[in-house]
Amino acid sequence: SYVLTQPPSVSVAPGKTATITCGGHNFGSKTVHWYQQKPGQAPVLVIYYDTDRPSGIPERFSGSNSGNTATLTISWAEAGDEADYYCQVWDSSGEHYVFGTGTKVTVL
Amino acid sequence: QVHLVQSGAEVKKPGASMKVSCKASGYSFTNYAIHWVRQAPGQSLEWMGWINTGNGDTKYSQKFGGRVTITRDTSATTAYMELTSLTSEDTAVYFCARNQGPHGGYDAFDIWGQGTMVTVSS
Numbered sequence: 001s002y003v004l005t006q007p008p009s010v011s012v013a014p015g016k017t018a019t020i021t022c023g024g025h026n027f028g029s030k031t032v033h034w035y036q037q038k039p040g041q042a043p044v045l046v047i048y049y050d051t052d053r054p055s056g057i058p059e060r061f062s063g064s065n066s067g068n069t070a071t072l073t074i075s076w077a078e079a080g081d082e083a084d085y086y087c088q089v090w091d092s093s094g095e096h097y098v099f100g101t102g103t104k105v106t107v108l
Numbered sequence: 109q110v111h112l113v114q115s116g117a118e119v120k121k122p123g124a125s126m127k128v129s130c131k132a133s134g135y136s137f138t139n140y141a142i143h144w145v146r147q148a149p150g151q152s153l154e155w156m157g158w159i160n161t162g163n164g165d166t167k168y169s170q171k172f173g174g175r176v177t178i179t180r181d182t183s184a185t186t187a188y189m190e191l192t193s194l195t196s197e198d199t200a201v202y203f204c205a206r207n208q209g210p211h212g213g214y215d216a217f218d219i220w221g222q223g224t225m226v227t228v229s230s
């Protein structure tokens with residue numbers, strides 16, 4: 001089955017930029033969505049279709065997708081950005097959604 | 109406001125079945141598909157399936173081998189997920205989530221329920 005690989009953890013200083021990657025085979029042909037999940041809460045959509053932001057999500061969150069890697073970038077990181085982040089794609093060959101392994105972001 | 113409100117936590121015996129509900133409000137229920145996603149303790153998210161709330165069509169993850177059934181009651185604007193033949197590996201938080209459009213596949217999940225903890229233990 002299709003596998004999406006993310007780094008287990010990313011640390012960032014307040015005010016700096018955090019970059020979270022998501023890799024998979026033949027990624028460039030897939031569109032990626034990103035979710036933020038804080039402890040004990042449901043996931044929240046932060047980026048959809050590679051680069052789009054839902055209303056209410058700060059412009060500090062941005063996404064890109066090229067080649068075999070998608071990237072979620074958090075600019076000017078804040079303490080409130082500490083959470084787990086998951087990427088997601090629709091695998092059309094297997095006809096199922098796949099989530100990444102997840103990345104824990106710590107703002108030091 | 110758009111909300112998905114799920115039923116409460118459950119404890120089940122191995123071999124039993126579970127059924128979780130997801131009550132939608134604040135939008136036209138039949139215009140958006142509903143997905144079910146689960147998360148085992150300390151693990152990533154796992155997609156289980158979706159239902160087209162307009163016509164009732166469903167799509168399931170093959171991983172569950174026919175153990176999962178998703179239904180909906182349009183008059184009650186509620187979706188349901190039933191999982192049978194439970195084992196300890198089914199212990200997880202179960203979420204419902206709204207699809208961005210009427211059909212699953214490609215779209216993101218823009219609204220999530222609060223989650224329902226299901227514990228399977230003898």
